Amino acid sequence: MLVSCGEKSNDTKNKSCAENDNLMQYTSYIDVMHYKSGYYVNISNPWNEKSLGEYYLYPDSLDLPDELENKSVIRTPVKNVVAYSSTQWSVFLEIGEIDRVKGILESDYTDNVEIKRLLAEKKIEDVGIETSLKTEIVINLHPDVILYTPYSTVPKTEIGELTGAVMFPFADYLENHPLGRAEWLKVIGFLTCREDDTNQWFNDIVSRYESLKTLCENADKRPTVFSDLPFEGQWYLPGGASYIAQIFHDAGADYIWSDNNSTASLPVDAETVLSKARNADFWRVMNSTNHKFSYEGLAVENELYTYFKAYKDRNILVCDIRESGYFEKSEYEPDVLLKDFVYAFHPEMLDNEDYTPKYFYRLKDEK
Amino acid sequence: MKNRRITIGIIGIIILGIILFVLNLFVGSVMVPFEDIFKVLLKVNDDNTLSVIIFNYRLPQALTALLAGAALAVAGLLMQTLFRNPLADPSMLGISSGASLGVGIVILLTGAISGAAVSSFGWWSTIGVSLAAFIGAVLVLFVMLAFSSRMKNMTTLIIIGLMIAYLAGSITDILKFFSLKEDIHAFVIWGMGSFSGVGTSKMTVFAISIIIGLIATFFLSKNLNILLLGEMYAENLGLNIRKNSVVIILVSGYLTAIVTAYCGPIAFVGLAMPHIARFLFKSSDHRLLIPATMLIGMDMALFCNLIARMPGFDGNLPINAVTAFIGAPVVISVIMKSKK
Numbered sequence: 001m002l003v004s005c006g007e008k009s010n011d012t013k014n015k016s017c018a019e020n021d022n023l024m025q026y027t028s029y030i031d032v033m034h035y036k037s038g039y040y041v042n043i044s045n046p047w048n049e050k051s052l053g054e055y056y057l058y059p060d061s062l063d064l065p066d067e068l069e070n071k072s073v074i075r076t077p078v079k080n081v082v083a084y085s086s087t088q089w090s091v092f093l094e095i096g097e098i099d100r101v102k103g104i105l106e107s108d109y110t111d112n113v114e115i116k117r118l119l120a121e122k123k124i125e126d127v128g129i130e131t132s133l134k135t136e137i138v139i140n141l142h143p144d145v146i147l148y149t150p151y152s153t154v155p156k157t158e159i160g161e162l163t164g165a166v167m168f169p170f171a172d173y174l175e176n177h178p179l180g181r182a183e184w185l186k187v188i189g190f191l192t193c194r195e196d197d198t199n200q201w202f203n204d205i206v207s208r209y210e211s212l213k214t215l216c217e218n219a220d221k222r223p224t225v226f227s228d229l230p231f232e233g234q235w236y237l238p239g240g241a242s243y244i245a246q247i248f249h250d251a252g253a254d255y256i257w258s259d260n261n262s263t264a265s266l267p268v269d270a271e272t273v274l275s276k277a278r279n280a281d282f283w284r285v286m287n288s289t290n291h292k293f294s295y296e297g298l299a300v301e302n303e304l305y306t307y308f309k310a311y312k313d314r315n316i317l318v319c320d321i322r323e324s325g326y327f328e329k330s331e332y333e334p335d336v337l338l339k340d341f342v343y344a345f346h347p348e349m350l351d352n353e354d355y356t357p358k359y360f361y362r363l364k365d366e367k
Numbered sequence: 368m369k370n371r372r373i374t375i376g377i378i379g380i381i382i383l384g385i386i387l388f389v390l391n392l393f394v395g396s397v398m399v400p401f402e403d404i405f406k407v408l409l410k411v412n413d414d415n416t417l418s419v420i421i422f423n424y425r426l427p428q429a430l431t432a433l434l435a436g437a438a439l440a441v442a443g444l445l446m447q448t449l450f451r452n453p454l455a456d457p458s459m460l461g462i463s464s465g466a467s468l469g470v471g472i473v474i475l476l477t478g479a480i481s482g483a484a485v486s487s488f489g490w491w492s493t494i495g496v497s498l499a500a501f502i503g504a505v506l507v508l509f510v511m512l513a514f515s516s517r518m519k520n521m522t523t524l525i526i527i528g529l530m531i532a533y534l535a536g537s538i539t540d541i542l543k544f545f546s547l548k549e550d551i552h553a554f555v556i557w558g559m560g561s562f563s564g565v566g567t568s569k570m571t572v573f574a575i576s577i578i579i580g581l582i583a584t585f586f587l588s589k590n591l592n593i594l595l596l597g598e599m600y601a602e603n604l605g606l607n608i609r610k611n612s613v614v615i616i617l618v619s620g621y622l623t624a625i626v627t628a629y630c631g632p633i634a635f636v637g638l639a640m641p642h643i644a645r646f647l648f649k650s651s652d653h654r655l656l657i658p659a660t661m662l663i664g665m666d667m668a669l670f671c672n673l674i675a676r677m678p679g680f681d682g683n684l685p686i687n688a689v690t691a692f693i694g695a696p697v698v699i700s701v702i703m704k705s706k707k
Contacts, residue, residue, distance in 0.1 A: 268396075
């Protein structure tokens with residue numbers, strides 16, 4: 001009955017259902033529907049047809065309907081959460097529900113001041129990294145839900161069995177539409193009974209994103225853009241159907257590899273990139289080091305860079321990953337990300353010329 | 368008769384090398400139409416993308432393959448003669464493992480690359496990774512030199528080298544276990560080897576460093592020949608065994624360290640090429656074997672680089688996969704033929 005509502009098509013987002021409308025508009029891998037006084041959640045498996053999991057979120061204050069006895073049920077609001085990724089705990093933090101998060105992974109890699117404080121005060125425990133989870137600490141936290149990151153390998157259910165927690169796959173990073181990725185913030189709202197706030201938050205993102213996108217649809221000229229730096233002679237380019245390719249498109253630019261329909265990254269030989277992208281107008285680059293990039297530095301690294309038009313024209317767009325908190329924050333600010341690119345591609349579209357980009361800025365010439 | 372055979376052999380290998388070198392320049396992911404080849408050659412022009420691809424991308428890569436192939440092959444020959452073991456290769460000294468540990472510490476432990484896709488640390492990899500590999504390799508080299516100057520028994524030295532390799536390997540494994548998957552991926556990719564890391568900007572330093580090492584090997588040929596007679600005999604001839612082995616390890620280790628620093632740990636070339644040289648020339652005279660091994664190493668590296676960048680294929684195959692894939696059958700057939 002309900003499951004039939006989960007039918008989806010990836011390209012059209014109009015998932016209509018007679019009785020229960022899907023509460024998720026832009027996502028490909030999660031459907032949420034009303035179920036009595038709670039919610040039914042279906043998370044699909046990106047790698048095959050099977051479902052990654054079906055969950056019922058049901059208010060703790062109400063008696064559980066009999067038919068849900070043997071289902072995966074999460075009583076809301078959740079009390080003790082272990083979160084695998086910063087994209088999960090950052091929503092709790094934003095809506096003021098961080099005290100529900102008891103354990104996080106990879107805490108060494110965050111620069112978030114608030115989280116660092118909570119870790120120091122032992123209000124949140126570091127529970128290791130994915131490949132080596134501190135199992136005993138996780139058990140000791142008595143989690144009711146563990147938000148984990150699903151990979152193509154079979155997810156470990158061991159930790160769920162040991163703790164009795166519901167393992168909830170957070171497939172946000174697999175979404176290939178910027179708004180689809182951002183919409184996962186609503187899931188945290190459902191889990192904490194704060195859906196009114198998270199729905200509002202998401203709707204604001206959508207309206208800002210869509211209005212920028214509409215602006216760029218009317219652009220006279222669409223600049224071309226390509227992406228990333230090579231490693232060991234190989235360029236790992238974002239696929240033509242990837243998240244970033246969508247943002248390029250919505251920002252009124254043509255991605256050189258837009259014909260490609262892969263969502264994953266493509267390994268491409270440096271000479272192929274040179275021959276195809278040499279005359280591209282813009283070049284988007286991620287900087288994961290703590291050093292600032294410079295045109296001189298890039299030329300020293302690889303002389304080939306200097307032959308690209310984007311290099312010559314000083315049109316390299318850089319994101320300093322750590323400094324900007326890209327992986328923690330940008331997922332829920334696709335509108336800001338989009339605006340950064342619009343500002344670079346079509347400054348004339350934004351009337352306020354003194355806009356300061358948050359993630360991607362045009363690398364300035366030192367000279 | 369024999370001299371003629373040698374001359375023909377050497378000339379054949381050189382001609383093959385030239386053909387492979389030219390093919391390396393004109394074959395790759397991007398097709399160069401035949402009629403454009405001469406246009407490009409006649410007029411080197413930065414505005415022409417084909418010209419940039421050939422002279423600024425493929426040429427340094429072919430030169431790197433050429434030099435790295437020669438260096439690793441001759442380093443392997445030195446090891447095989449010194450240890451009197453046909454399975455010896457440059458990695459036996461633990462130098463590649465030392466380099467891997469150095470790179471492992473930088474990539475995995477510092478987390479400087481954490482949280483980012485592999486694609487995003489090209490800038491940093493230039494200086495950091497090469498330097499780390501070099502420091503790791505040289506540290507192990509010094510440890511081995513210290514042991515070799517105290518020890519006369521070559522078998523003991525092989526065992527120490529292997530133990531150091533295991534030690535470095537286990538530390539690397541521990542680091543990997545506690546690392547993020549992005550960092551591990553980066554580390555794995557480095558470990559697959561590549562001839563494209565040198566590029567035009569670092570070519571001068573790389574080439575000079577390798578050529579110095581290659582020249583040094585020519586001065587070792589007489590002592591290597593004496594070593595073949597056996598240690599007792601060599602000592603009677605006035606050869607200082609310990610001093611001699613220190614010098615051989617230093618030269619071989621130096622070449623391996625430089626190549627590993629710039630290209631990653633490239634397997635197999637060092638092990639296999641000396642066998643091919645010995646088989647082709649039916650000789651154990653190092654005055655011949657040293658240049659012959661170098662030339663064969665060059666040919667093999669150029670050939671592997673060509674295979675790795677086959678036309679019609681957008682990506683690169685990892686060099687390490689290709690060297691073993693091409694090299695292993697060659698060695699097997701050589702051994703089968705010579706044992707008949």
